[in-house]
Amino acid sequence: MKRLIIVLTMAVTLSGCFGEPVIDASSEDAFTTSTAKVSESLSLEDQDRFAEAWVALIMSEIIGDNLFDFAARASLMGSPNMALAQIKPVLHGKTGSEIIAAFEKLQADRKKLRAEEEAASEKMRAEEEALKLAEALRVEGLNRLVAEQSRNSLPEVGLNQWGITEHKDPINDRIRVLAGLVTEEGLLFFFQCSESKLVVVIVSHSPLLAIEFITMDRHADVSWRVDDLPAVKESWLVVDGKAGSNSAVLKLNPNNMVRSILEGKDKLTIRVHGITSIISLSDSKYSLEHMLGSCGL
Numbered sequence: 001m002k003r004l005i006i007v008l009t010m011a012v013t014l015s016g017c018f019g020e021p022v023i024d025a026s027s028e029d030a031f032t033t034s035t036a037k038v039s040e041s042l043s044l045e046d047q048d049r050f051a052e053a054w055v056a057l058i059m060s061e062i063i064g065d066n067l068f069d070f071a072a073r074a075s076l077m078g079s080p081n082m083a084l085a086q087i088k089p090v091l092h093g094k095t096g097s098e099i100i101a102a103f104e105k106l107q108a109d110r111k112k113l114r115a116e117e118e119a120a121s122e123k124m125r126a127e128e129e130a131l132k133l134a135e136a137l138r139v140e141g142l143n144r145l146v147a148e149q150s151r152n153s154l155p156e157v158g159l160n161q162w163g164i165t166e167h168k169d170p171i172n173d174r175i176r177v178l179a180g181l182v183t184e185e186g187l188l189f190f191f192q193c194s195e196s197k198l199v200v201v202i203v204s205h206s207p208l209l210a211i212e213f214i215t216m217d218r219h220a221d222v223s224w225r226v227d228d229l230p231a232v233k234e235s236w237l238v239v240d241g242k243a244g245s246n247s248a249v250l251k252l253n254p255n256n257m258v259r260s261i262l263e264g265k266d267k268l269t270i271r272v273h274g275i276t277s278i279i280s281l282s283d284s285k286y287s288l289e290h291m292l293g294s295c296g297l
Contacts, residue, residue, distance in 0.1 A: 023099070025084055025092035038096045050096045053103030060106060061087050160184060160280060162287040166294070177294040179287040183277035189270065191258065191288065193295035200254040202236075202272055204247065220249045223271045224257065226264035226281075232256070236272075249273075262288060 021041050024034035035054065039047050091099065159182050167176045180190025188205035191198065202222070220238050225231040236249040249272055251257075261268055261284055268279040 020095040020097070022093050022095050023091045025088040028084060031084060038099075042096045046096065046100065049100050049103075053100045054091075056103055056106065057090050057099065058087050061090050162283040164287050164290055175294065177291045179291040181279065183279060185275055185277045187270075187272070187275065187277050189277070189279060191254070191291060193291055193297060196296055197252075198254060198258070198292075198295070198297060199250055199252050200257060201248050201250040202270070220272060222249060222251070225269050226260040227266050229260070231269075232260075258288060258292070261285075 021034065021037040023038055024030040039050055042050055090102070094102070162179065162181050164177065164179050166178075168174070169176070174194060176192060176194040178190050178192045180188065182188050182205050186205050188203040189201075191200050193199075218238055219235045221233060222236045223231050223233045234251060236251045239248045239250060261281060264281050264284075267281055268284075270277050270279065
């Protein structure tokens with residue numbers, strides 16, 4: 001019995017010594033020799049798989065998945081010792097089957113990453129399409145709004161004179177209240193509220209300025225300041241002119257602008273499409289407060 005145990009122990013020990021060969025990355029010569037031995041120990045089918053895995057793991061470690069990493073690491077290829085040190089943690093001490101398994105895991109991880117990236121990209125595209133659709137619907141509604149106001153021409157709003165006008169929809173009795181004026185430069189500047197929704201609009205009231213408002217951009221820079229306070233620069237929505245109306249720029253929920261005007265004392269300076277207008281704030285408080293009060297704001 002004791003003799004049998006000794007024989008079995010020796011057999012296990014010897015099987016460990018003469019098991020599958022492994023990659024030795026301790027030196028360039030050892031790496032070349034051990035790689036050949038590992039390959040020879042495999043079946044013909046596994047040899048092809050091992051060669052593919054061997055190359056892929058080395059390239060993945062030295063070059064990486066990012067092409068920009070290649071530019072940073074290319075110098076390693078010119079130095080065998082540096083390259084060997086780079087790939088040693090990946091291949092050293094591994095058998096052929098372990099290298100193949102590592103390669104299969106690398107493929108699975110990359111496949112999973114690509115799937116996650118494609119899903120994220122698809123989600124982003126869907127969100128962008130939804131935003132485009134929402135903006136298109138909003139712009140279409142605002143186009144109708146500006147067209148109506150241009151046709152109505154705000155009869156109670158005068159040159160450099162703040163005024164108020166109200167419109168009642170004959171179908172749904174919805175009240176729309178506007179407060180604004182026409183500047184000397186030919187800009188129709190007004191606020192409108194309806195059902196607790198507020199918008200500020202600038203329309204080219206003069207045919208000479210209509211050309212300045214024609215643009216392919218969907219947004220326009222608008223700068224404004226009250227009295228001598230710091231100027232505010234914002235991106236406003238561009239609304240294309242339709243039949244019977246001019247192009248305009250507008251901003252939804254201009255609460256900061258309304259509050260600044262109500263707190264102002266002298267003037268509002270506004271610039272859009274390179275056109276600068278100085279608007280007197282005289283009577284602006286009454287007009288704005290009446291408009292806001294009519295809409296419950």
